[in-house]
Amino acid sequence: WDEPLAMEMSVAGRRGQHYPIVDADDLVPAAMRRQAPPELPEISEPDVLRHYLRLSQQTMGMMGISLFGTCTMKYNPRLHEKLAAGPHVAEMHPEQHPDTMQGLLECVWRLEDALKALSGMARFSFQPAGGADAAYTQACITRAYHAAHGDADRRTQIVTSIQSHPCNPATAAAAGFDIVTLPLESNGYPSIQALRAALSDRTAALFINNPDDMGVYNPEIRDWVDAVHAAGGLCFYDHANFNGVMGKIRAADLGFDACMFMLHKTFGVPKGGGGPAVGAYGCTEKLAPFLPGPLVAKDGNGFAVEPGAASSIGRVREYWGNIHQVMKAYGWVAAMGAEGIAEASDISVALNNYMEKKLLAIRGVTRSHPDQPGWRLEMTRYSLGQLYEETGVGGGDVQNRMADFGIDAFWMAHEPWIFPHPFTPEAGEMWSREDIDYWIAVLAHVCDEAYRDPDMVKSAPHNQAVGKLAGDDLDDPAVWATTWAAWQRKHGG
Amino acid sequence: WDEPLAMEMSVAGRRGQHYPIVDADDLVPAAMRRQAPPELPEISEPDVLRHYLRLSQQTMGMMGISLFGTCTMKYNPRLHEKLAAGPHVAEMHPEQHPDTMQGLLECVWRLEDALKALSGMARFSFQPAGGADAAYTQACITRAYHAAHGDADRRTQIVTSIQSHPCNPATAAAAGFDIVTLPLESNGYPSIQALRAALSDRTAALFINNPDDMGVYNPEIRDWVDAVHAAGGLCFYDHANFNGVMGKIRAADLGFDACMFMLHKTFGVPKGGGGPAVGAYGCTEKLAPFLPGPLVAKDGNGFAVEPGAASSIGRVREYWGNIHQVMKAYGWVAAMGAEGIAEASDISVALNNYMEKKLLAIRGVTRSHPDQPGWRLEMTRYSLGQLYEETGVGGGDVQNRMADFGIDAFWMAHEPWIFPHPFTPEAGEMWSREDIDYWIAVLAHVCDEAYRDPDMVKSAPHNQAVGKLAGDDLDDPAVWATTWAAWQRKHGG
Amino acid sequence: MPNSAPALKAAILAELGLDDAEPLFGQIPEDHRLREALPLPLPPAITSEVELSRHLRGILAKNRHCLDNISFLGGGCWQHHVPAVVDEIVGRSEFLTPVWGTPSSDLGRNQAWFEFTSQLGALLGMEMVGLPVYSWGCAAGHAIRMAARITGRGKVLVPAEMSPERRMVVDNYCAAAGAGRAIEVVAIATDSATGRLDLGDLDARLGADVAAVYFENPAYLGMIESDAAAIVEAAHKAGALAIVGVDPISLGVLSPPSDYGADIAVGSTQPLGVHMHGGGGLGGFIASRDEAIYAHEYPTLLNSMTRTAAGERVFAMSLMHQSSYGAREEGKDWTGNSTYLWAIANAAYMALLGPLGFRELGALILRRAHDAARQIASVPGISVAHPSGFFKEFVVDFGGTGQSLDAIDEALRVRGIFGGIDLGARLPGREHQALYCVTECHSPADIDRLVTALREVCA
Amino acid sequence: MPNSAPALKAAILAELGLDDAEPLFGQIPEDHRLREALPLPLPPAITSEVELSRHLRGILAKNRHCLDNISFLGGGCWQHHVPAVVDEIVGRSEFLTPVWGTPSSDLGRNQAWFEFTSQLGALLGMEMVGLPVYSWGCAAGHAIRMAARITGRGKVLVPAEMSPERRMVVDNYCAAAGAGRAIEVVAIATDSATGRLDLGDLDARLGADVAAVYFENPAYLGMIESDAAAIVEAAHKAGALAIVGVDPISLGVLSPPSDYGADIAVGSTQPLGVHMHGGGGLGGFIASRDEAIYAHEYPTLLNSMTRTAAGERVFAMSLMHQSSYGAREEGKDWTGNSTYLWAIANAAYMALLGPLGFRELGALILRRAHDAARQIASVPGISVAHPSGFFKEFVVDFGGTGQSLDAIDEALRVRGIFGGIDLGARLPGREHQALYCVTECHSPADIDRLVTALREVCA
Incomplete structure (x- = not known):
């Protein structure tokens, strides 16, 4: 869908909720009576619902695969x-x-x-x-x-x-x-x-x-x-x-x-x-x-x-x-129960190390702290620094390209980055091995593509509702716009 | 998503529901004890949910615009x-x-x-x-x-x-x-x-x-x-x-x-x-x-x-x-209430005639029973017979092509068709005029396209998850398959 | 209504050259029109959601439901646990609201339907399954008519003690206005010793005029028909088809219809992940071997997997021409709106349970039901008609308590318990008996509460 | 767990050359490890959903909720009608489950957030709105700290009679470990005649050391601060910022903060389409004029509309470097997980109501609350402290009944009524007084029931 903003869907006279009509002007002190109605959109109930349903479909969430590290993406029992x-x-x-x-x-x-x-x-x-x-x-x-x-x-x-x-x-x-x-x-x-x-x-x-x-x-x-x-x-x-x-x-x-x-x-x-x-x-x-x-x-x-x-x-x-x-x-x-919780730990650590073994076989991927030899626990910090040096493709590019395959963004690292182009997937216990394998295969594909056709990765995403950011300076007061009113004033709608 | 069948997602040992384990073999007469377990898929709960959520996203339903006539597509209050x-x-x-x-x-x-x-x-x-x-x-x-x-x-x-x-x-x-x-x-x-x-x-x-x-x-x-x-x-x-x-x-x-x-x-x-x-x-x-x-x-x-x-x-x-x-x-x-119901009738009849006026201006579209001159009520039967004669594009092609624009299938007509390539949209009272106008614009676009580039319409849909049917003979016992077991037997998976 | 604001309505009418909707109804003669000042005697509209919500909640609060109370009602609509995932899936707007699109725009929905038929077929051991019909009773009625068309015969044998609700539906489906077109429905007696079908009576009634033997497994009164193979064989010997009605939730532990040779299987889809909804959760299925002789008599839509021009898998209807949509009165019975949303719930439910889940669940129900029966029978004056050989339902006889079932049920209701179905009002010879249903929803504590209450009430 | 079947687990371990998970924890010294036979004293796992559902339902059934009872509790968490559409939207799996994706993969969610800030800004008359914080109290605390950073001053004036819950949060936000870093919190008295802020006391306390005047409109005890413009002017005259806390549901009928010159507006998002959830429905907002001086002090994430390379509209974070994610201890306060799901509920709610809905709703609440106050005051011994000039809450004085508030509240509870918040326990000088809240959820019949009960109880 090419979905407009709710504020653009307004037609005078429409509404999505009715209330019993009473007059209460006399109950508000004159100085505090609202004069101009708020600039809210006027939309019917079915159209409000459909609008947000469409926005939900434009949110990948856990419909795809998300191994956003440190956040331990788990299933939420319904x-x-x-x-x-x-x-x-x-x-x-x-x-x-x-x-x-x-x-x-x-x-x-x-x-x-x-x-x-x-x-x-x-x-x-x-x-x-x-x-x-x-x-x-x-x-x-x-x-x-x-x-x-x-x-x-x-x-x-x-x-x-x-x-x-x-x-x-x-x-x-x-x-x-x-x-x-x-x-x-x-x-x-x-x-x-x-x-x-x-x-x-x-x-x-x-x-x-x-x-x-x-x-x-x-x-x-x-x-x-x-x-x-x-x-x-x-x-x-x-x-x-x-x-x-x-x-x-x-x-x-x-x-x-x-x-x-x-x-x-x-x-x-x-x-x-x-x-x-x-x-x-x-x-x-x-x-x-x-x-x-x-x-x-x-x-x-x-x-x-x-x-x-x-x-x-x-x-x-x-x-x-x-x-x-x-x-x-x-x-x-x-x-x-106690045993299930401990077992979840076992599985998440095992899967992380399983991932690590496969990811380190991908050209361009390295691991933080090579001096630390043992099995990592539930996560491993990797770096795409080598990939970037050899291809010019960075972590954000890889994120965008992986999204084309239904893989949602990986976690990079908190500030400050102590390794270049870090990324930190977390397997957890709730993703199936097949999903993990698919995730690994997509990363491998994208890294390979970075060597073969770096522009394909750098210009990603290609099959999402919208493409990559233009790179405007959102720290510029003349540019940023956290509300529609600000946007209209600065950019004219 | 390129979503597999649930039956193809099976991995031995998985399940989405547990029950307290009891033994009850002795409670079933021997002759009636099930021997071979049913060939059901073995899938975890999160994966079952995600599978059907994805299938839901591959169902256009009323996320798009559906004017499926005689069915009076209405909003369903939540x-x-x-x-x-x-x-x-x-x-x-x-x-x-x-x-x-x-x-x-x-x-x-x-x-x-x-x-x-x-x-x-x-x-x-x-x-x-x-x-x-x-x-x-x-x-x-x-x-x-x-x-x-x-x-x-x-x-x-x-x-x-x-x-x-x-x-x-x-x-x-x-x-x-x-x-x-x-x-x-x-x-x-x-x-x-x-x-x-x-x-x-x-x-x-x-x-x-x-x-x-x-x-x-x-x-x-x-x-x-x-x-x-x-x-x-x-x-x-x-x-x-x-x-x-x-x-x-x-x-x-x-x-x-x-x-x-x-x-x-x-x-x-x-x-x-x-x-x-x-x-x-x-x-x-x-x-x-x-x-x-x-x-x-x-x-x-x-x-x-x-x-x-x-x-x-x-x-x-x-x-x-x-x-x-x-x-x-x-x-x-x-x-x-009584007045709302009568008003809904007014609106749906008014919108149908509004549509009729606009649709009849589209080249290739005609109306049934030209001898019946008055305003139609909540629906009008149209024909794409002229379009078909002049371009070779039929009603099914137009349906498929309209879906590319987020318009779900229109109703054609019940058997027997007494007009060629019939179609029967119903505006109802719950679609906004903007939606109706968009629907009309898409039909106009597709009809125009049929004259300009009929293959584009005939090979539609182009942006759905899958394309048009191959036209296999689904009335042939060797072809039809209403179950996965039948499909595997006849077509080998 | 998005276009009901006066200015918007006027703008649409203005496009038609009108300033009022009245002329649009010019087709309708004046003397057909309703012309009172207040057109219809309906209550004033409750236009605000907050008030409507209060109004409807106020009405519904008068219901007492089966979560707050303990219910032993079954007999054709059963309280089973519905996994929360299933509720979420059938509540998805994309599945809830639509009617019919193209094979591409309905891809997900049609695939879910195919997973319904495929998984149900796996439970039943049958390769052809139609899209659902309204209910078990309707499925049985259609299946009997299929058998009559296939065999060219005009009589069906059914159990004497089947659900009265189901039987009344079957009777309608077998009746006909035109002379000589009806299917005669003949009852087969129950063997009072076993509670199962009387095979002698079955043999006596079988003959060259019988189109089908219809029986149920488990039967209405809960018994497992352990002679199913013999029943089927007797039918086949007489040239009749064997139609079995099954409760699909039993098929993790009970033999599938294919194992004992049934030709057509029917039953209810409600146990497979659909709430009771006061009976609104019902759905029925029809399944058979995947052979043209059966396929050509299905009244249902037949959703088949096939391919797109590009080779992708997609779904479309098979044999549409033989449906009433395709052939009007020449079609195979008739179809229309059905219970298609519930088919998606069924698909998700079967996928969640898998073979292990069905097996565990079946065993749990068997064990809990038999435990309950034993404990109930321990109450003085109460007995269980057939204390073994049933699945989830069994007949409780209160004859020895000296009290009426009405009085007992009322006393139970006061204690938050809904007793089983009163059979005295429904089947001859079953006075003072009730059909109790126990499933995975009943905890041992629930059974204790029932037994304690019965001891008090029947003391 | 999809990989918990023994064979699947073993296969993963086998890829690592292991037959047991134990070696994977080799990093952890042995003496750090928990090594009891039964590792943790937790109850046995309830692995089946049907049993877990019964267990949890059994616990929750011990709650008495505000639909089955009539509740007059407000004071910072309010019972308003949540349109069913809002429930469906926030329940969508796509919104419920994710954390953070790319601007493209989160497009819909980010747009919904932008619609939250945009519509809230329209209600408030302010062009800069941050993503939400935990609660009104947290928003007030952050805003006061923003004002202190902007002005370089270390004192804030707040109403003496603000919500004790909110005040305790503000006190924490203003305290500091390091000497000289704390913000002093000074109370402004209430004018006992009007129930509003005492402007004389405000003037007396204002000075060159005051960073901000924080006041609420409507205030904790329900009163509309009709002198808001004068309060703001007094603050500005002293070189202080004016921060106002507002209930956004009042803004269809009350003047927006921009009309009376407030610099920063904060408040609760809970009234805008979020159920109370025992307090889990809370959320807070911070808004201001769209000027760099304010923008550069926001602790929240700032979701800005922008463009893709191809010119499509898309959303991304502005000034991320000043957040604690970007600058750790050098950042502007701190942020983290917040109440972002509720922002989507808020967006849908505001879009549903529109200007007409907010106006109608505000008028309805005013009328119902004043009607209720009048009827309550008619009960002998009961009075309403300030019978006009409030929005949805008002102070009821039971001093004349000769009964304790505890006793009255208990008697009401027996009758299915939750009386208002006991102020005696919360604010000095408010013994025998309670804060009653009336909204669109209260029907005239509900008020009648309360009044009848009060007549019985206080007789």
């Missing part, structure tokens, strides 16, 4: 979607009396119980509405913890690695911390000497992923935790890449004070193109008094609401968080 | 779909005690009440599961009526017109009647002289559409009814094309004994690619004793189930019929 859409979830108000929301509270309690088992932590909050929000929660709790210990003004540094997700330094900075970033050694993780050098009585906390999204596990992590603790800091484990170690290790066993699970990645909750999501935040008893409220406790008759302790950080977001997603994640855990 | 999918409809058993199904009974009663108002009839049954089933119901009731009057052996003829829907003669024949078919005059309807000549004491009933799908109204229809009644026959009004006369005429006012409304056409119920549907069958008090049961009656406390009279024809299908569709049709009537 049973959970159906239940969440029903009134027992969708039509619940967050401030209802606890007697009337025992079902939701039970979901929270049961998932918390499961995550405690998976992490060894003591309490969980599901209020953080994404992984970044969980990191932010850790930053706020770190602040509150040191304040409670009279150490607020001194402990202003957060230590992290260059391979941590950008949300870790960014949220810590937003909470007012200074960031100390550790570089990687050639084996793929920072040296403990560098860590020790960074630690001091100004250290508030360590924020770290392990494995990071290169699939490399830091075997010295226990020593790291000990060193940070010895310096008086807290240790936060960003479990964004939990899929490779589920049921294999537990953050609390390694000494961490807190950790974070992404329910919309690891736990089968749909991504929705970027939320609503949940960064489930867990901590030990040491940090539990600082957790945001509300929390759920089991009592004799059912489940009770705890408002959050007096020392709580309050809220990082209103209410319970994305509680409907908590319900879905609980469903996932209930269906998988 | 509120009704949502309610019907809920347990208060979906999880109801038809033999529940009436106390537990008052909601469904109320929907039946309310829709019956509305259809009585629209038709003037005395009672309705929603058991017939489509328009053809309603015609079959009429045939069975006709048989029962004459039997009850001791006239069963004599009255074995059903009179209809060559323009009636094939289901009318076909169902009457299936019920054991002989068919008398009246030809059309040049004004578009049969002469009353022909009718009179066909009537006798062997006449059981007249089955007739008015208007038929050429949009021509028989102005002598009252005299027809009188003549049939005088001959001792019954009169059945097939209201398949009700959209042009809703709120304008009533079958009972014209003297008919029974009529039929298609809820999945006129009343906004989705078509589902051909059912589940409802042919709502209404009749006067004269025929009510023969209606199939169950029926609904209002009593003091609510709604009661009437099993069907002793003289009832029993059942034409099990239970209530497609009662969830009855609920949706009631929702449509409730939303439209």
